[in-house]
Amino acid sequence: MKMEHTRYPLWRPLRARGFRQLFIGQVLSDLANWLDFIALSALIVYIWDHGSMAMAALSVCIGLPYVIVGPLMSGRLRHLPGRRVLVVCDLSRAAFVLGMAWAPSLPVLLLFVLLRTSMSAIFDPVRQSAVKRMVDINLLVQASSLSQMSVNLTKIMGPMAGGALMAWFGTSVPFLTSAVLYSLSALILCTMPYWQGQKEQAGKQSDGIRAAWEHLTHRPLLKAAMIYATSLFFLIFLFDGLFVLLAKEAGMDETRFGLIIGAVGAGSVAGALTAGQWSGWRDRPLAYMTLAGIVSGFLIVVVGFAGMGVIRIELALWLSLCAALGFCGAQGAVPFGYILQMETTDDTIGPVSALSNALQTSSMLIAPILGATLASYWGAGSVFLGAGIAIAGVAALYRFRLKSQLSTPDPNVLQL
Numbered sequence: 448m449k450m451e452h453t454r455y456p457l458w459r460p461l462r463a464r465g466f467r468q469l470f471i472g473q474v475l476s477d478l479a480n481w482l483d484f485i486a487l488s489a490l491i492v493y494i495w496d497h498g499s500m501a502m503a504a505l506s507v508c509i510g511l512p513y514v515i516v517g518p519l520m521s522g523r524l525r526h527l528p529g530r531r532v533l534v535v536c537d538l539s540r541a542a543f544v545l546g547m548a549w550a551p552s553l554p555v556l557l558l559f560v561l562l563r564t565s566m567s568a569i570f571d572p573v574r575q576s577a578v579k580r581m582v583d584i585n586l587l588v589q590a591s592s593l594s595q596m597s598v599n600l601t602k603i604m605g606p607m608a609g610g611a612l613m614a615w616f617g618t619s620v621p622f623l624t625s626a627v628l629y630s631l632s633a634l635i636l637c638t639m640p641y642w643q644g645q646k647e648q649a650g651k652q653s654d655g656i657r658a659a660w661e662h663l664t665h666r667p668l669l670k671a672a673m674i675y676a677t678s679l680f681f682l683i684f685l686f687d688g689l690f691v692l693l694a695k696e697a698g699m700d701e702t703r704f705g706l707i708i709g710a711v712g713a714g715s716v717a718g719a720l721t722a723g724q725w726s727g728w729r730d731r732p733l734a735y736m737t738l739a740g741i742v743s744g745f746l747i748v749v750v751g752f753a754g755m756g757v758i759r760i761e762l763a764l765w766l767s768l769c770a771a772l773g774f775c776g777a778q779g780a781v782p783f784g785y786i787l788q789m790e791t792t793d794d795t796i797g798p799v800s801a802l803s804n805a806l807q808t809s810s811m812l813i814a815p816i817l818g819a820t821l822a823s824y825w826g827a828g829s830v831f832l833g834a835g836i837a838i839a840g841v842a843a844l845y846r847f848r849l850k851s852q853l854s855t856p857d858p859n860v861l862q863l
Contacts, residue, residue: 457723460590465581466638472632472639473574476537479628480567483544486613487560491553491798494618501553505810508561508775512807517568517801518659524797527643529573529580536570537633539563539628541621549620571804572797579788579796580642591784593721595777598720603712645738659798662791666758669790669799672733675805675845676783679740682841684814685821685834686747694756703762710766714773721774722781734783737846739778746772747831754828 461467479661491497491505524532543563550556582590609621663670686693693705720727728735749766752758791799822830 453681455586455589457592457720460582460586460593463581463583466578466590467638468635469574469577469581470593470597472533472537472636473594474601474626475632475635476540476567476570477597477601478605478608479540479544479625479632481545481601482609482612482625482628483621484606485610486618487547488694489613489681490556490618495553497553504553504557504817508557509564510808510811512561512565512568514805514812515567518798518805520569520801521775524569524573529577530636530639532568532573533577533636533639534633536566536573538628539566539634540570541629541633544622544625544629548619548626548662568801568804572800575787575800576793576797577639579640579675579791584789587788588729588781588785589723591788592719592781594784595719595725596716597713599715599773599777602750603716614715615651616767659802660679662795662799662856663802666790668733669786671845672736672783672786672790673803673806674805675733675740675841676707676779676803677810678841679779679838680807681810681814682834682838684810685818686831687818688761688815689818689822689830690828692822693750693831695764696827699762699765706762707765707769710769711773714770715777716773717770718777719781722778728782729785732786734846736779737842740842741839741846743772743775743779743809744835744837746775747835747838749835751828751830751832751835754831755826756828771863792857838854 461470465842488502489506491501495501543559543566547556547563550559562583564838576591578587578594609624612620612624663673690707694703699707746768749758750772753760753765753768787800787803788796818834821833
């Protein structure tokens with residue numbers, strides 16, 4: 448099917464009642480996901496006086512459900528009414544986060560975190576499936592951009608708001624507020640249009656991982672984009688947790704470090720806005736992703752050199768560099784979401800999205816430990832330098848070596 452190339456405003460998908468309700472629900476649930484981020488760390492480290500192993504266990508409980516629960520349950524639940532699954536996930540998360548507010552010990556808290564994240568791992572693939580059903584094919588670029596904006600904005604606003612609530616009213620208040628947000632999201636999603644999932648065929652198991660992999664084998668662009676995104680996520684997580692060490696090595700205090708993180712977030716929001724408003728990349732989304740990756744790699748190399756003291760830059764340039772990093776990251780994330788939507792069917796979008804989340808989140812379980820180990824020997828700046836070179840190299844490899852494998856004579860099929 449040939450796609451129109453009319454330039455639509457970024458907010459056009461919100462005219463559809465179903466997507467508007469879905470988007471509001473996503474914003475509320477995304478905000479709830481991040482609102483208790485600082486409260487969790489403060490509760491574990493400052494109130495209960497646990498150390499690095501407890502924080503590592505928290506990271507595992509956050510990441511593991513996306514690797515295991517999401518892919519397994521996406522296939523088994525896809526025959527259920529999608530609206531009902533979204534609402535149940537939100538109400539379950541509200542209940543689990545209330546349990547986190549009154550958890551008496553670390554094991555109980557981690558259990559509730561694991562359960563809450565398991566519901567999130569189920570929620571996201573079903574939400575992706577809803578987007579595909581409710582948004583016109585010519586508006587998927589804008590829908591992907593809006594979704595990315597929600598993620599990036601709530602990553603900035605959620606921890607800030609949660610930290611303020613904790614400082615003013617106590618540690619339990621961010622958890623209680625998250626429960627309210629999840630409940631509001633469920634209430635809004637209840638009014639969405641009803642849709643029935645795929646009916647299971649007799650004698651066949653609904654295996655999400657198998658269904659996703661079988662679909663990938665017949666979609667070279669989707670497979671290449673997923674492998675590329677997973678590779679970059681691994682390299683990014685090598686240094687993502689080292690920003691605070693890099694800032695310290697560069698002689699910056701806590702206030703300047705906060706400004707740097709804010710600059711990354713602001714750049715991400717600007718990047719998502721730009722990618723949604725200017726959609727000239729949509730016929731060749733992977734080429735655009737790799738171009739953003741090459742630029743990101745060079746920027747990370749500069750950050751690494753600055754952290755090592757090879758070059759000295761002022762705060763204004765630090766902020767510009769970090770804002771550019773966030774901008775390039777969103778320029779890659781929005782096209783990837785678009786590829787997921789365009790290269791899947793109504794029945795495969797859920798399993799494929801869950802598999803993508805699993806592959807990317809698995810990096811969270813390995814890369815940060817490897818990055819921290821390398822930083823302990825050679826310093827945080829060196830890790831940034833090596834990761835930047837690797838990111839630029841992987842992006843260049845995809846851009847210049849895989850073009851012939853992904854090209855197709857059909858002008859209506861997405862190209863590299």
